Amino acid sequence: MRAVVASATPPHAEIAEVPDARPERSQALVEVRAFSLNRGETRRLSTLEPGTVVGWDVAGVVRSAAADGSGPPEGARVVGMMPPHGGGWAELAAVRAEMLAQLPDEVSFEQAATLPIAGLTALRALEVAGFVLDKPVLVTGASGGVGRFAIQLAKLGGGRVTALARRTEGLRELGADEVIADLAPEGPTYDVIIDAIGGPVLGTAIRRVSPGGIVVNFASTVPDPVSFPARDLFGRAPRARLYGLYVFAEYEHTRTGAADLGRLADLVAAGRLDPQIDMTASWHEAARAIEALLERRVKGKAVLRIE
Numbered sequence: 001m002r003a004v005v006a007s008a009t010p011p012h013a014e015i016a017e018v019p020d021a022r023p024e025r026s027q028a029l030v031e032v033r034a035f036s037l038n039r040g041e042t043r044r045l046s047t048l049e050p051g052t053v054v055g056w057d058v059a060g061v062v063r064s065a066a067a068d069g070s071g072p073p074e075g076a077r078v079v080g081m082m083p084p085h086g087g088g089w090a091e092l093a094a095v096r097a098e099m100l101a102q103l104p105d106e107v108s109f110e111q112a113a114t115l116p117i118a119g120l121t122a123l124r125a126l127e128v129a130g131f132v133l134d135k136p137v138l139v140t141g142a143s144g145g146v147g148r149f150a151i152q153l154a155k156l157g158g159g160r161v162t163a164l165a166r167r168t169e170g171l172r173e174l175g176a177d178e179v180i181a182d183l184a185p186e187g188p189t190y191d192v193i194i195d196a197i198g199g200p201v202l203g204t205a206i207r208r209v210s211p212g213g214i215v216v217n218f219a220s221t222v223p224d225p226v227s228f229p230a231r232d233l234f235g236r237a238p239r240a241r242l243y244g245l246y247v248f249a250e251y252e253h254t255r256t257g258a259a260d261l262g263r264l265a266d267l268v269a270a271g272r273l274d275p276q277i278d279m280t281a282s283w284h285e286a287a288r289a290i291e292a293l294l295e296r297r298v299k300g301k302a303v304l305r306i307e
Contacts, residue, residue, distance in 0.1 A: 003090035004286045004304075006052040011290045012045035015283065018053055021087065023094035025067040030078060030093045030100070032060040034109040035283075037302045038117045038145070040219075041086060042290045055088030056081060058095060059103070059112035060306075071097025071258070077109070078102055079261050081116035084248050089283070091306060099251065101261035104269035111268055114145065114275040114301040119264045120257070121247045122149035122194070125216040126157060128243055129192040133158035136188065140164040140205060141196030141221060142171055142179075145301045148276040150194045151176050156272065159192065164201075167299060174274065183208065189237070192216075199224035207232040209240045218245040276300030282307045 001021070007014040023029045036057040045054065059079045062072050072078050080095035082088040103112050125146075126132065137154045141147045142163035148171075154161045155175030163176035164183055171179045183201060189210040195202050199222030202215070206228045209215050233240055251257040267273035279302040281289055289302045 001091040003053045004055070004283060005089075006045045006048035006050055006054060008050050010046070011042075011287050011294070012048075013286050013290055015286070016051065018051070018090065021090065021092040021094040023064070023066070026070060026098070027094040027096050028062050028066045028071050028078075028100055029064040030058060030060045030080060030095050031063050032058045032088065032091060032093050032306055034059045034113040034303055034305050035088050036113040036118070036145075037289060037293050037304065039221075039293060040117075042293055045290070053090050054086035055090070055093075056086055057113050057116040058082060058088040058093050059109040060093075063092070066097040068097075071100050072102045076102045077105075079112035079115055079265060081120065081251070081257060081261070089286075097258070098255060099257040099261070101258045101265060103265050106269040107265050110277060110280055110303045110305065111275045112265060113303050114277060115261055115264045115268070117247060118145035118301060119149050119275075120251070120260055121146045121218050121245065122153055123260055123264060124247060124250045125150060125194045125218060125245055126153050126192070128216055128245065129194070129214050131157075132192055134160065135191040136160050136162065136210075137192040137194070138162045138164065138190040138205065138208070139176075139194045139196075140183070140201055141219070142176065143167045143299060144196055145276070146218065147194075147196055148174055148300050149273070152273055154192070154194075156267075162190070170299065174276070189213070194218075197221045199226060202226045203228040206242065209233070209237050211237045212239040213237065214241045214243060216243045216245050218247070277303050279303065280305065
């Protein structure tokens, strides 16, 4: 089969022939029709052995159902999430049935491909945070793929959403009540903070969490150390929590991946969730799409079709 694999030269990706994916008993073999790009997997390409197949998000058709009888049947249109080592940027992918959901007819493969990493991260962050009805919610890195899902899901939950982003266009249309470009150490506090940035922004966000509130951090876009006056957490905001979210570990623990992907797909089908696809291209243009993502020229998600 063909796959997009790691290569030695920038942007460290090329299409090559690789051995066919071989599913285990609990995995379905999926003919991949589309996949989306995530910054985490594109950043690691330069560190991988040339020829490595990466990729976390897949959408396609089940060629053969899992041998143990679990998951969607042969011929089903599906969306799935691959494990941390990847394997989804390929014509065929072996996907764990528990991380594979059947798609409504109204959802395209391109739309579905945006849901696993970005959609599930936003969904889990808000479920960890809990009830948000009429609560102030801050989403940092709000112009990214996860941030755009988080704005919409928080608004669907009744939250009063503030979006923090350098590129603010379109965020109010997604449901943000307020859009800001900077976060000062002093100001209104938030019951829920979903942080995609880390570094100094996370340090400042901790200073703005409400008593009993929660800061959910799922990324370190800025690799700088995090520092904050400790009293701003345990003194000014007693009972506040800082939660580190790693989406792969979350679904090893909860075992709700298929159900959660199905929930997101149903919201897309109903027109209540917009995947925010900013770039759609053939996988033959993977290098161009990866460069655009790493250079922050993509607002939302980039999706590649296998052709």
